[in-house]
Amino acid sequence: MDSESTVTTCYRHPKVECHVRCTRCERFICPDCMREAAVGHQCPDCVKEGARSVRQARTLVGGRVSRVPVVTYVLIVVNVLVYLAEVAKPEIVDRFAMVGAGLLGPDGEHYLWVDPYPGGFGPEGLVDGEWYRLLTGAFLHLPPTEGTFGIAHIVMNMLALWNLGRLVEPMLGRVHYLALYLLSALGGSVLVLVIAPEDAVVGASGAIFGVGAAYYVLARRVGADMSQVNRFMAGLLLWLVISALVTSWEGHLGGLLAGGAVALAFAYAPRDGRRTLVQVGACVLLVVVLGVAAVVKVSELTGGGIPR
Known part of the structure; x- marks a missing residue:
C-alpha cells in the first residue's frame, strides 16, 4: 500500500499532517485547532456550535445574567x-x-x-x-x-x-x-x-x-x-x-x-x-x-x- 495515501491532514490547515480526530465531527485536527473537551478534543467549529446550543442563564425576570452592574x-x-x-x-x-x-x-x-x-x-x-x-x-x-x-x-x-x-x-x-x-x-x-x-x-x-x-x-x-x-x-x-x-x-x-x-x-x-x-x-x-x-x-x- 502506498504510504502517501494514509497521510491525514487538518481540515482547516491542509498542509499540516495530523492524526487526532474531533470527538464530535470526527474530522482530523492539528494541535493549533485542538480544543479541550470533556472527552478528547474538539475542533473550533464544533466548540462554537456547542456554545450556541447551551441554554443561556437568565435572571428571575428573563433578562440576561450580568454580574457587573x-x-x-x-x-x-x-x-x-x-x-x-x-x-x-x-x-x-x-x-x-x-x-x-x-x-x-x-x-x-x-x-x-x-x-x-x-x-x-x-x-x-x-x-x-x-x-x-x-x-x-x-x-x-x-x-x-x-x-x-x-x-x-x-x-x-x-x-x-x-x-x-x-x-x-x-x-x-x-x-x-x-x-x-x-x-x-x-x-x-x-x-x-x-x-x-x-x-x-x-x-x-x-x-x-x-x-x-x-x-x-x-x-x-x-x-x-x-x-x-x-x-x-x-x-x-x-x-x-x-x-x-x-x-x-x-x-x-x-x-x-x-x-x-x-x-x-x-x-x-x-x-x-x-x-x-x-x-x-x-x-x-x-x-x-x-x-x-x-x-x-x-x-x-x-x-x-x-x-x-
Missing part, C-alpha cells in the same frame, strides 16, 4: 458629568429642569405660572411643548449655589443608586433595569406635573425610589429574608415623609409607584413564551397612562388648547 455605573457617571456641566453653566438647570408650567420674563427671569400671563412674558416648561423635561430633570441636581444641600443632593442620590443598583440590576438584567429606571423617573415627573406643575424639580430621587420599590418586590418574589428588606423600606418611606419638607415628595412618590408597578409586571409575568409580551405590554401601558395624564394636565393648564 454596568448600567448603574453608567448612570452614576452620566449624573456626575451633568452635574459638572451645571457647575460650568448654571443656566442648564433652568433649561432642562422638570417644569410643568412657568413663565419666562422679558428680562430672562423665571416666574410662577399665571394664566393668562401678562404681556411680554412667555410660557415655559411642558406648557410650551418642552416635553423632554419629563426625563432630563431626572439627570440634574441642585447646584452648589444652593448651599450645603446643593452638593449633598447629588452625593446622597449617587450613594443610594450605588447601593441599590448593585442589588437590583443583577436581579433584573441590564435591559429590564434600565427600563425600570427610566419609567420610574418618568412616573415621578408626571406626578409632579399633575400635583405641583409650577415647581421646578431636579434630581434622580424619583428613579431611585422606583429602584427601591423593585428591590422590595423582587425580594418578596424570591422568598428572601424580609426583615432587612422591611427595615430598608421603612427608611425609604420615612425619607418620603421628610422629603415633603425639603424636596419634591411628588417626584419620590411617583417614582415609587411607577417602579413598583413595573417590578410587579417583570417579576410575576408568566414564565413561558408570553413573558416578554406581558412585560413589554405592561411598560407600554404605563407609558400610555403617564402620557395621557401629562397631556390632559397640560391641556388643562393651557386653557383646553392642544399642547404643542
